[in-house]
Each structure stands twice: as C-alpha cells, then as structure tokens.
Amino acid sequence: MNSYRTIYEYGCDEFTEERSRFIGYAKPINSEEEAVEFVDEIKKKHKDATHNVWAYTVGPTMNIQRYSDDGEPQGTAGIPALEVIKKEDLRDVVVVITRYFGGIKLGAGGLVRAYTRGAKIGLEAGKIIDRIWYQEVKIKVDYNQIGRVQNEIMNLGYFVKNTIYLEDVEFIIYSKPEDTQKLTDRITDITNGTANISFGEEFYLSENNGEIILD
Structure with a gap:
C-alpha cells in the first residue's frame, strides 16, 4: 500500500448542543489493543459523563471496524462516528465522543448530527494527513x-x-x-x-x- 489517510496526532475539541456538552477525542493508533486502551483512558477520565461513545478502524483495508453507542439509542451514536472515519477514508484511527447530558433530549436526528460533529471535530483537531x-x-x-x-x-x-x-x-x-x-x-x-x-x-x-x- 503506497499511501493511506490517517490523523497526525492526538486531537480534542468540544461544543455545546441544547445544553449538552460534547467532547470529541481522536488519536492515531497501530493496533486494536491501542484503540481499546485509548477508549478505556477516556472513559476513566470522564467516568462521570452520561455517555462515552466510540468508534475505530484498524488495518490498511479497514479490516477491523468497531463502535459502541454506550447507552444512546441504537444507531444514533457509534455508527455515525464510524461513518465519519470511513467517509474521510481514514485508517488506524480511534474516536471517542463524550457527552454530558444537559437536560434537553435531542431526538434521533439530533443525536446523529451531534455525534457526527463530535467525531469530525476530534479528527480535525488531530490533523488529517496522508501517509x-x-x-x-x-x-x-x-x-x-x-x-x-x-x-x-x-x-x-x-x-x-x-x-x-x-x-x-x-x-x-x-x-x-x-x-x-x-x-x-x-x-x-x-x-x-x-x-x-x-x-x-x-x-x-x-x-x-x-x-x-x-x-
């Protein structure tokens, strides 16, 4: 494989949507073990958060793809985060989107948009590059x-x-x-x-x- 896309470094950014705080994290990784370690690290850092949604791809052909809604309605969080990675055609990347619930429900469409944005800002903070x-x-x-x-x-x-x-x-x-x-x-x-x-x-x-x- 002569080239592939990934991110350059650890990235973090956040935004607020209807009083809920969303923090997007991203990191380049070399193995599934590293991806799991990063997810666990963010979960530990934000153990008081309402949700810690995550997704990652590993391998030159994205042969490993994993995600978790972490308690959000099925299909509204983990899959949208994974789709951002796939749309950007990124390899060996993990994202975690932390949410602190602000008291206002976003609905299925609002959640999809929020977790999509959370994954995107984390990846952008990590600087998308070509290898x-x-x-x-x-x-x-x-x-x-x-x-x-x-x-x-x-x-x-x-x-x-x-x-x-x-x-x-x-x-x-x-x-x-x-x-x-x-x-x-x-x-x-x-x-x-x-x-x-x-x-x-x-x-x-x-x-x-x-x-x-x-x-």
Whole structure:
C-alpha cells in the first residue's frame, strides 16, 4: 500500500448542543489493543459523563471496524462516528465522543448530527494527513558538482533530508519509489556517471497538502 489517510496526532475539541456538552477525542493508533486502551483512558477520565461513545478502524483495508453507542439509542451514536472515519477514508484511527447530558433530549436526528460533529471535530483537531511510502536515496558527489546536482534535485521537486559535507558531499533524499529511477537516471546523466548513488530504507512519511511533515 503506497499511501493511506490517517490523523497526525492526538486531537480534542468540544461544543455545546441544547445544553449538552460534547467532547470529541481522536488519536492515531497501530493496533486494536491501542484503540481499546485509548477508549478505556477516556472513559476513566470522564467516568462521570452520561455517555462515552466510540468508534475505530484498524488495518490498511479497514479490516477491523468497531463502535459502541454506550447507552444512546441504537444507531444514533457509534455508527455515525464510524461513518465519519470511513467517509474521510481514514485508517488506524480511534474516536471517542463524550457527552454530558444537559437536560434537553435531542431526538434521533439530533443525536446523529451531534455525534457526527463530535467525531469530525476530534479528527480535525488531530490533523488529517496522508501517509506516503518513500525510499531513501543517497547521492555522493565531488564538491565541484554540488551546485548542479543540488539545483537539479530541487528543480525535480525531491525532498532533501540532509546534506553531509565530508571528503565528498552526500545528499540524503526522500523519493517516492515510482520516481526513484527518474532521479537516479538524471543524476547519473548530469554527473557523467561519477555520482555514487545508494539506497536506504523504505518507510511511510506524513504529508499535509503535499508537504512532508517530519516527525
């Protein structure tokens, strides 16, 4: 899987609807165990709340999907929260929406809207991002080739993680695997085959609007 959508970090936001207080929480997770731990953590934090509704998806194909209405009428809370995650096409995410009842009933439609909003604001607070698969490429050249190679890398739009100045100059670059051959061919061409090109690890990096976010 070359890319997927998730959230960047823990997020929390809240709103009031007909005197009921709704608090939306969201967190990126790596396993169902982590999702359950987060749900339990919020339940413990808000053990005096009227409801702690939750939903999560786990896995690259959302193969694990769970939710709970936590005492709200069936279909008015957990499923709407899960649907927000699915509509945003998010993987490995858990949301919890805490409600403190304010004395006014919202009705089925009002509950659906409130829990949908609660899930959405929690996810937005956690910053929805793309996780993209990248290849680390190391390019080592002589000092007299720095300017030309650096300009070419920047013009082609590759991300330079680091530049190391020792006996030679080494550029550490992040490239999408499908673009790596284009990069190596171009660098080989402009250096007449003198560049020393090697490959490091492959991994996921976070992107927001096409810009890499370094953890």
